[in-house]
Amino acid sequence: MSTATEKPGKTEKPGKTRPKVDPLDLAGIDDLLSPEEKAVRAAVRQVCDASVDPYVAEWFEKGELPVVRELARELGGLGLLGMHLEGYGCAGMSAVDYGLACLELEASDSGIRSLVSVQGSLAMYAVHRYGSEEQKRQWLPRMAAGEAIGCFGLTEPDHGSDPGSLRTRARRDGSDWVLDGRKMWITNGSVADVAVVWARTDEGVRGFVVPTDTPGFSAPPIKHKLSLRASVTSELVLDGVRLPADAVLPEVVGLRGPLSCLNEARYGIVWGAMGAARSALGTALEYAGQREQFGRPIAGFQMTQEKLANMAVELTNGTLLALHLGRRKDGVGLRPEQVSIGKLNNVAKALEICRTARTILGANGISLEYPVIRHMTNLESVLTYEGTPEMHTLVIGQAMTGIPAFR
Incomplete structure (x- = not known):
């Protein structure tokens, strides 16, 4: 008779190895994405690898984005500007596609994601949703192509x-x-x-x-x-x-106009913040495996592993929340308080991940040779723009109680 721990048919055959675990996706969230969604993500990552990552630390250090027009045209050529809008030269892609793009863009830098977000989810969305036919025809095709900012x-x-x-x-x-x-x-x-x-x-x-x-x-x-x-x-x-x-x-x-535009942009932040968090965690994990103290890599110390594990859990939770909101947006739409839940949680957790990653890197954590301090300082802005934590907290509170507490 088999004991509770013996499960016939489950024993691995000699020489058989388990699939390699992705330490940045321990829960297997990738399995929930379609091949088309993965292709969108890969295309954005490719352009970021080639046109952003080699230069962004220098741009950050100098406080400039000297190639903003060239970058806008490149991103427009890929269909990323107003990519979730229909017609007028826009790609008409899904909310999840747009979210994955925001994640990859912000994994490079929050400023690059902001360029795309303001262009597509604020300026273009306002014209697309509330503009006249003449306004749409005049501006949207050029903006979608990155020819107009x-x-x-x-x-x-x-x-x-x-x-x-x-x-x-x-x-x-x-x-x-x-x-x-x-x-x-x-x-x-x-x-x-x-x-x-x-x-x-x-x-x-x-x-x-x-x-x-x-x-x-x-x-x-x-x-x-x-x-x-x-x-x-x-x-x-x-x-x-x-x-x-x-x-x-x-x-x-009325205010319904600008606030609806802000909800579009906030949705992108829900995803984007997880890109910054993933970059910081990946950097910390690689560094911990290489940095030796007391005769072994610091990744082998319990307190370091606790930090890494906690960061991985929060990255998983935030990415799952972003994916859920994206599927819901594509299906039945999002209510303002649902966007507020995502923005409030994911930016705060991403900032916490970056701060923890900074401690693993020690003094190197404040160097622009690594992306962690750049992501951390960027997220200090993302935390308060397009709705401070206090305002999103009150949006959620009003949805729960029916009582507005803004004044």
């Missing part, structure tokens, strides 16, 4: 988490609109060809498609950043910017 002007110097109090104003002057105001922390601002600017009007908050060569528009770059340094960040200045009547986005009035 867009930015998204909502955040102001004094109004970040409270966009309902924005001060940028659009007033009627005959049939024209005249815009005055300031926007702050705008990705792509000083290299953009078009800005989607949100302003207060007598009718409520409206969005405007603003060519950046319009008189009165300027976008001075923001200097002295210690995060997202391989990214273009600017202020937008609008001094009497005169636009024709058809510059307004006709299909939306």
Whole structure:
């Protein structure tokens, strides 16, 4: 009679080896992806390996992204700009495809993912969802190809988490609109060809498609950043910017417009943060296997293995959450609180993974010879942009209790 531990037919034959374990995918999440999804991921990884990874540490150190237009055209040629939108030169791919692309882009650098996210999920999405047919035809094909770069002007110097109090104003002057105001922390601002600017009007908050060569528009770059340094960040200045009547986005009035765009971009962050986390964990694992102290690799010490195991668990949990939200978005759509769960959890856990990885690298953890400190400082920005942890916590709290606690 077999004992409880004896299972006939389960004994491995001599010489048979188990499949090699991927230490960055212990749960086998890859098995849940289709061949087509894996192909999308591989294509993005290939372009990042060739055109980003060899240079991004230098860009970060210098605080510049000198090849932003060349990179935009390359990413556009791959179909990554507005890739989840339909028509007008957009690839029309799935939310999971887009998420996998964001993961690979942010595994290289958060600033590169931000370039793609702002272009596709903010500027292009706003025009695609709320623009006129003429606006769509004028801008979307060029933006999808990377021939035109867009930015998204909502955040102001004094109004970040409270966009309902924005001060940028659009007033009627005959049939024209005249815009005055300031926007702050705008990705792509000083290299953009078009800005989607949100302003207060007598009718409520409206969005405007603003060519950046319009008189009165300027976008001075923001200097002295210690995060997202391989990214273009600017202020937008609008001094009497005169636009024709058809510059307004006709299909939306109120904060529903910009907030729906932000939910699109936040979804990409849910995935992207796990890319930064994977890169940091992979670096720490490789380093721990090579770094010797007390006569053996530090990977052999229990406390190091505890750190590695905890990081692997959080990476697994976050990636599974991102995949679940992606499948749901492709199926029935996402509610705002579901996006908030993903953004709140995954960015915080990714930042924790990067900080832990930094400790494994010791003093080398602060060197740009390794990507860990770069990911860590980038995630400090990702943690608070497009919704601070406090705001996402309150979105979730309101969904649970039915009571808004924002004021």
